[in-house]
Amino acid sequence: MPERILVTGGTGQLGSAVVDRLVTAGERVRALSRRRRRGAGADWVVGDLRTGRGLDTALAGCDVVLHCATDHRHEVDVMRTLVEAARWTGNPPHVVYVSITGVDRVPLGYYRAKLAAEELLADSGLPHTIQRATQFHSLVRAVLAGVSRLPVAPVPRWRFQPVDVRDVAVRLAELANAEPAGRVPDFAGPEVLTATELTLALLTASGRTRRVLPVRLPGGLYRAYAEGGNLAPGHADGVITFQEYLAQQKDPAALRYH
Template identity: 50%
Template structure:
């Protein structure tokens, strides 16, 4: 078997990952729940269609998410099916700080890492910082309030397209377990990022940074969502904003 399967193949990360693999001449099959855009249709919660989608596949890049507790069952279903099908490499994307930041979503992501590591399928896990789009979305989602309220944290956003290239490189290599975390080229204060977003979007509302006591804020302020050492990628937040807003 030499084929590659990318779950969540039409998503923000899945689409460029599949494209990067195809650009290198690899045989890639996308998997989505609907089967749209020429992908294989399978339900990662119930398992329907998963075994068929894995036929002829040696490497799986798991990027599908429901952004909730169903992600756990999706990971279990895929891991069991991958083992049955004799998949030789399972690549998972995760988030920097899932073992240090007390959020329920992050605890689930850490559990998914454990599911993959304990699946019996050789695996690679890549943690990355949040995408540029998440930071912009933090501001844009509050369009009906007079001020943008956001936690006063430092961010290290990274381009989804550059993470996709990294995942494609890992997929064609040997399983490596958990590899070093990657974070974007800049660590920046929230006020700085918001100012850049205001210039690009034309929004005039002020920013109201929030600090609260507790373990969550302490984790972020302690740098749990940042990556020390060599930054990854070249695309900064303003590059994303120019594409998003045409500014």
């Protein structure tokens, strides 16, 4: 049982869900944020993963780091800063890194950065666990909401396996109390659905009707998604479905504008 768990990105979508989960479970939680925060039952520490400012205070006395922070432009630099700071502690913590399913199969710049960050952590000598997860419900919703505003909604002939951040938070809480395990099996949502099915679910939830037009696109990115590089059907461990997530939104009409 860890004495204290540090959550990076504690104010983010995933980080806040993780903090809530750990606090509810009675864990001693410290959360890192670039701005001063209070509440949520956690000990908030101000720090910056890009510069390393405040990391010595944040890491002091922590046995586990749940690294939920992400930085699209500086992912590797952020990981390097965290690794170096963790090495300087008297008792290097177990670092749990949240990555993305398909970072080694889908040719996106951000995915390549996540993969490089995975490799940096794996080679760091620190006790670590790498947990890849499929796309979050909110990300899939945001992408499809954009195209569904058009008179005809063009969607790629892709499949997705979206997962809820609350389910991922449950998994991360389990990993925080487990031994370092290197890369563990991916964590994916409960259903594999086509972009067409997801778009129709979003339209229904927002009270709209549109014609949805599946389209093919050229290039390696399209092919990687079409071949299921973003999926982990053998690890459908999430519980909350996309339709359940949509139904739980406080203002269904607002789904139109994200």
